[in-house]
Amino acid sequence: MRRRLINSTLAVVLVVIAVFGVSLVIVETRTISSSAQESVDSEAYRLVSIVDSRLIGGDPVNPDILSDESGAKRYAIIRIPGRRPIEIGERPEGGAIRGSAEGDRGETVTVEEPRSVVTAEVGRTLLIIGAVALLAVVAAVLLAVRQANRLASPLTDLAETAERLGSGDPRPRHKRYAVPELDRVADVLDASAERIARMLTAERRLAADASHQLRTPLTALSMRLEEIALTDDLETVKEEATVALTQVERLTDVVERLLTNSRDPRTGSAVPFDLDDVVKQQIEEWRPAYRSAGRAIVRSGKVGMRAVGTPGAVAQVLAALIENSLMHGGGTVALRTRVTGNQAVVEVTDEGPGVPSGLGARIFERAISGRNSTGIGLAVARDLAEADGGRLELLQQQPAVFALFLAREAGAHRDQPEGEEAAPRTVR
Structure with a gap:
């Protein structure tokens, strides 16, 4: 029973973790990707505004100035009509997330961030979710074991009580388990034990009373029969037989009285x-x-x-x-x-x-x-x-x-x- 309780509890927990865990992973992955995309777009708009302001003021536009003013850490390429493209940072290898913006003077800014950064963030999130799921499984197992012991131990006790009743030991245990259903079963078993004890006591008492009460009339009847066996006088035989019949009647009355009193x-x-x-x-x-x-x-x-x-x-x-x-x-x-x-x-x-x-x-x-x-x-x-x-x-x-x-x-x-x-x- 303990194993079934643990397995059922663990199965429920795993189903819940699977349903909510997968949903959480999907939501978190999309949230991280969207946040990365918004960050790249925001940096592209900031760079294009800086380029616009410098072009309007006739100030020079070069990578060092743009890096210092924007604080950009991602790779960016700025294309200004009639000029060579300006690059900031190192161009990412492999896949990248791109964000673009266009200025009032026709310039365009493209910002790129390596997709590995997003993948790493998703990985960290998955690791946290997995750790939480593992803790949930461990807690569920511990709780299942505790509940299984709490339910199985009382049932074992109740089974032992029932077995003891069946073997002729009617002593009530008066033990309760703080579980209403199990306490109800314990109440019924204790009440049955008390009834069986009363029945056994009544039977033993009836047997003791019968052996004691029947001893005297049986002894008297035996003596009358001995008198009959030892005499040859017909009148004496009739007299003793009459007395013996009276003793038999009294013996019957004793038995009936004992049965009445036992009830x-x-x-x-x-x-x-x-x-x-x-x-x-x-x-x-x-x-x-x-x-x-x-x-x-x-x-x-x-x-x-x-x-x-x-x-x-x-x-x-x-x-x-x-x-x-x-x-x-x-x-x-x-x-x-x-x-x-x-x-x-x-x-x-x-x-x-x-x-x-x-x-x-x-x-x-x-x-x-x-x-x-x-x-x-x-x-x-x-x-x-x-x-x-x-x-x-x-x-x-x-x-x-x-x-x-x-x-x-x-x-x-x-x-x-x-x-x-x-x-x-x-x-x-």
Whole structure:
């Protein structure tokens, strides 16, 4: 591209120089020739006037006197009737420019100048024009190189940016070139890079969320299938198969929820639901895992509450909190339901060491974990809670107390009076 730009610029300059240079040479040549002719004619008229004045006064006319009075440096021949011709200067050899004049007494003066003088003047003029043309060509080449670099280098950068985007590196460069058209292309590429980066981030986030969120229902489903494989009791098989089907349904709900959140994290489908059913379902689901760990789950608090949210999302939030207590906590895990204002609250706590003091403010950020876990579960849980208009908070660090706040159903009358709570139930 650089070569094409330089060649095109140089071609334009050469055409301009050829057109205007030839015209200038022709004009200058004619001007020099005309000026030389006028000078010769002027000297002839001056000599003839001198001769006239001397003839009228009866003064002698000879070459020395005429040379002194006229200051003539060219060759001149004066012809006076009845006298011999008078010559001044040296007669030029070869071609000459001649100028003539005739006096009142019949005398004639002819002045000649060598054509080589005019040719030399034309040559000097051509030399000056050629030097100027050469300087113009050099300046044009330098300007063409500069412009070619100014245009080619940005295009090379833009090509590298586009190639980098195609290879999977979506970092925008935010580099501009002071050329509006190229800057527009750079803007488009940077915007595309940002969109690709967001898409890749969303895909990675979906993959991480899916692997984390699907792990729990898959583990529960695997345990149910193991129970079926180890028992010969038909009733137990039916019971475990029913629970397994429930796990499959929840697995499907998890997948749909993840896909919905990947498209728009703010999308929710909140409906009134029975909070007790969700809490009970989670306790039943986590019973085998806690039984294997030799730990207990205790449920207490108000019963009969109806909240507004998505049952599947609320179940996933509680599952994340319960799993977090199983992995990082210790002792008894307690689920307590209560009412505060117009909100239903589910608290999850355990008897473990709690959340490290340095992580309290960042515990819901992605990739933040105090014990070599993925750091995804609590971040996803908060997103799910906020999608339905609720919120998930860390109320206490040591021991850890997490609380899920949900809106209560308007006009609900099933709640038991304040202070009337379900008796604590322990599942081992």
